[in-house]
Amino acid sequence: MDIIKVVLFLILRNQNFNFSPEFVDGLRSKCPKSVDRIRDVSRIWMGTAPKSKSRCNLALGIFVFSGIILLPVLLPVASTDHSIKAANTTSKGTFNELDRLSMGQVGNSGPRLWAFIVATYWVSVVTYYLLWKAYKHVSELRAKALMSPEIRADQFVILVRDIPPAAVGQSKKEQIDSFFRAIYPDTFYRSMVVTNNKEVNKIYEELEGYKKKLARAEAIYEESKKTNPDALKPSHKTGFLGIVGEKVDSIEFYNDKIKELIQQLEVEQKLTLKEKQQSSALVFFNKRVAAASASQNLHAPIVDRWTVIDAPEPRQLIWTNLPKTFYERIIRQYVVYVVVFLTIFFYMIPIGFISALTTLDNLVKLLPFLKPVVNQKAIKTVLEAYLPQLALIIFLALLPKFLMFLSKAEGIPSESHVTRAASGKYFYFSVLNVFIGVTLGGTLFSSFKSIENDPNSIFRVLAESLPQNATFFLTFVALKFFVGYGLELSRIVPLIIFHLKKKYLCKIEAEIKEAWAPGDLGYATRFPSDMLIMTIVLCYSVIAPIILPFGVVYFGLGWLLLRNQALKVYVPSFESYGRMWPHIHTRMLATLILYQVTMCGYFGVKKFAPTPVLFPLPIFSLIFAFICQKKFRRFFVSPALEVISHELKEVPNMDIVFRSFIPPCLSAGKSDDHQFEDALSHVSKTGSSSV
Incomplete structure (x- = not known):
């Protein structure tokens, strides 16, 4: 099937009736030119940045360098240890022979376990080194992008929220203008008061x-x-x-x-411009250094007044979230956190039961009439290999839109920030419900009583369950790159839908472009999906090193495939200049700590006395995270003045910059701009207009 998909891709990719370059040019022309320099972090993660084409992407590098040592050392150590009989296999499914190549084959308390101790340290050191190099590389890319001489409207603007009530006889716009003109007399240009644009x-x-x-x-x-x-x-x-x-x-x-x-x-x-003003505004400066400096300064002695951040691109603004107050945002944030926690918990229940029920033994117990079908060898092999994984993928497909909705409900002002927030939630969903949920769920029926009697035994059950689920996750990774990448490359479903719309629904060119538009790379789900694979492969890299080649294939194919898709198919919906990277870095360190804690637990299950040797590893990871945050993260929160102070290729037209932030609903339908003069210029004391 995957070969067929690749052949279809090679045949159909350059056909004029499938691919129209003017569509791509028209859609991409809306994006900043600097997108070609750094398409957010996808170019690092998937290897599409010019400087990273010659090097492996981060996850691929971790697994390649880890595998160089782990595969030739650990596989012989495990396969030549005969202290555990083959009948006592720890795996579920049809791949029990893989046990001979796993840590489960090594006897408890045996000296061979020292090799796995060293391997655990090796994987950690490789991850530290490559994460450090990657952070430096992404910082350089972000700096070069921000130093670009191209004019970007958002670099001249700050977003001001929590504006206090104006004095009696003073309009909101007069209040804002006088406040910032007093602080920045030489660089302040004008302000734009945010309005309630619902009607x-x-x-x-x-x-x-x-x-x-x-x-x-x-x-x-x-x-x-x-x-x-x-x-x-x-x-x-x-x-x-x-x-x-x-x-x-x-x-x-x-x-x-x-x-x-x-x-x-x-x-x-x-009516909107005069009577529906909100307590937030966009403030414009004629120098981008001044805007960058203003976005990092404290403008009021009380934290819940005159809150200032750098403004996102005009296309990113979520206008309905801009007026939300300081305390409303905090309350919303914690309410969303509680909802996410409850959703994770209640989602874990069906996923755990699905994981338990979709094992063939349990399925036959519950549905005895399936026994004649399941007993057929060919059907049994396919069902054991893919049934639980397919059920899991279907469950995860229901989440993204719900998580995007929750992230917007926090009061976040920009689409890119919402995407980052949703990505983080999806990551924790994936790790807690898929990795931990499936690991525990696979032994739910047999271990429920012991957990009920002793809740603290959940950590022991998790460690004991890991080897039993090695083949499940191995086939899960294989399914993801065989089926997922095949569909991604061929895009056969979107292609069929496009041609059906074009033939029966589209009558004008705008409708054809809308039907063809592929959307963006889908950062909110793609990064967490890749992080789930990394979590699985990293946590099993020492327990079952044979999973490493699968991780290498997954990220190797991803590097080749998504490089093509990012450059030639998808159209970015926003540009945040690498701000996704610190979040990815944090998630990768969380994955590394989970791996280290898991290994400590599994060595404890193996009754290996020197297990405390591993205890410093999570502490090292926390120290590493602290150092990286102090050294690099600030630059991803606010632009460095040294970087932003480089000269532009021309003097910016501030009127164009200002107008680019006017919402379409307030700039459309005008016969001329004269009637909106108050909205587009400084207001007089008698006019309370704003945009």
């Missing part, structure tokens, strides 16, 4: 919908006139779903609705 946005979206319908109706009419010069204009009924109601001329009806909505929009725009 005006509703009218704007309705207007845009009718414009699309009008363009579609005109295209249908023009097409029909080619075959029949006397063709009738398109018509439709105005009632429910166009099925009932008065029949009208579509083109005339849409034109009338557009004129009506434009008038409503202009009235609502004026």
